[in-house]
Amino acid sequence: MANMSDVAKAAGVSKSTVSNVFSGKRAISEAVRMRVLAAAEQLNYRPNYFARSMVTKETRIIGVVMDSEKVKFSQYNISFFNGVLKECNRQGYRLLIDTLHKEYRKQVTQMTSEPVDGEIILDPARVDERIQERVANGRVMTIIGKPPLKYETALSYVNNDNVQAAETATAYLLGLGHRHILLMNAVKKRTVSQDRKAGYVQAFEKIGLTANENCNVYRGETVSSVEYGYITAKKYLRKNPMITAIIADTDQIALGVYRAVSELGLSVPGDVSVIAFNNNTVYPDEFNPPLTCIELNGEILGQEATKLLIEQLQSKEKLVKQIIIQSKLVERASCGPARTIFPSDPVQSSTLVQREDK
């Protein structure tokens, strides 16, 4: 492949003139410009990415760091990536997905600087080595979700308002008269599940009630989403027939819930109302009945994070900014008024009837 000197020679100019034609950093007379471009064209020349990066110290590549244990795109990630890609595309950045495992990169021969200007970190944990290491090296990054507590004010992040989301869902169900609401939460160690629980509890408190501690279930690591929904719903609905509503962490989980409800001879929303945090935005309309959701817009999350990261990259001073994204309720047909006849508690049901009268 031809290099800059070849082009300079062919066009009868100096290297730096060629450089400036391609970088646009200095004005070059139109005549010379054309001559250079023609020579380049003919030699099929294009500037070497690395040579340029080496001196400018800029790559125009941003990295996405996923949990290296999992190395998996989930349904949830798709719309997120679409948002990231969209913004990258707009601003002329490339996207590097880096999933090399830890042990791999600890090998001496694999240690290198990262070929990126900045990074988006996914799935932060309470104690997160990846983040610690990057902070220590002064790398620029944006976190998706809440960063570890000790960095909460020091790092930029983009997060859904998970407390608000859970509160909205819960309040909506409370408004429909439900009092025994099962929260099928995320995995316990993720910060999001704490937030969800907080929102849930808060919604009860706001109307002067106390949430039932036993109605918050955390997801185990092992089962699939659909399975988790199915097994858990079946178990809890059997154990506690007072439950008239279920909040599912994802729409896939809700799918399992639907199946459990139907197998128990019950119906949605007649007997059990179902609402989910909607992580993929593809299918809720295809549920039968269509699934009411708290819309978590992954694409916006991805796009905002990318914008923020690039903003940090281009700002001269250190820039720290947190963006919290509110989510909204999308009503479809899976929630209805709480049923008022309960198998085991005539008193309770009359209370509820009274309440409805208000």
Place this chain on the structure above:
Amino acid sequence: MANMSDVAKAAGVSKSTVSNVFSGKRAISEAVRMRVLAAAEQLNYRPNYFARSMVTKETRIIGVVMDSEKVKFSQYNISFFNGVLKECNRQGYRLLIDTLHKEYRKQVTQMTSEPVDGEIILDPARVDERIQERVANGRVMTIIGKPPLKYETALSYVNNDNVQAAETATAYLLGLGHRHILLMNAVKKRTVSQDRKAGYVQAFEKIGLTANENCNVYRGETVSSVEYGYITAKKYLRKNPMITAIIADTDQIALGVYRAVSELGLSVPGDVSVIAFNNNTVYPDEFNPPLTCIELNGEILGQEATKLLIEQLQSKEKLVKQIIIQSKLVERASCGPARTIFPSDPVQSSTLVQREDK
């Protein structure tokens, strides 16, 4: 950030010794090695990715080139990317997703070499500028799907055996007694739709029948998958009540078909059997009834393509290899024997007569 000279100085050795400690290309005595590593550790040094790449002419990054118009991950892409990532992870490569638009990179200031060793090209078209350009520049690549005809023997590719897949689906339905089978095909300009049609026709021929040309519909570019399924199924089932089976290009399309069938007061599989090429592997079990599919394993496709690409990168001679992946039928509950009562038969149900009258 410290550089190699700093480390060399600190450790009291030469630059090349440091280089060899990190590259592992030459044996270094353990004593010196430790000294170097300690110095590096203390200076928080790691080799500069670009400087290294510049001289080795190797990046250990592979690129995925998606249709820049679309800049969207679809359901279909997920499992594919999981396969790619898995293999990248195994072999120590990074993945660059490049979706910059054409006009963007035509700007002089945006022209650069690509920072990748090789690329995987998605969604090849019959005439594909991206491929032509890369061939002209001698870049190494692996195509997913069939490359343009003129390159078919010259380029490496990984493809599903789409002819076989369509034939399998069609033969299965023929075996159930169906004779009027609607093929809801992919977009016409994609090579895959030709293959599907060929397999479809072939299955009829193998049992001495001739496929009805009018039963092959191509998808338009504009509508969503679900919509395409819905609108097309509704239209054709109305127009031609002889149709007892539908082959859908994707399971999302099948979702639309289900809805159309149900709105027409018909049932799956009682009146209409449905089978789909399964592009996402997530939902077929959740259909009601569960959707019979030709399983296209995107993850295997991605993994094989990555393996092949890296193999080409590492081979000294030019390596061209084609990998064809067979797919298999997964029977669920959406196909049944063809119904035997047709509107045009002497014995007709009143509803059907009515419809014909319109």
Place this chain on the structure above:
DNA sequence: CTGTTAGCGCTTTCAG
């Protein structure tokens, strides 16, 4: 086993 030297292809002063 270690050190010296010459690039890789570009950008960036600094003079003209």
Place this chain on the structure above:
DNA sequence: CTGAAAGCGCTAACAG
């Protein structure tokens, strides 16, 4: 507006 020269941080011969 253009050119010459000095690096960026590393690897790869080639000597020792």
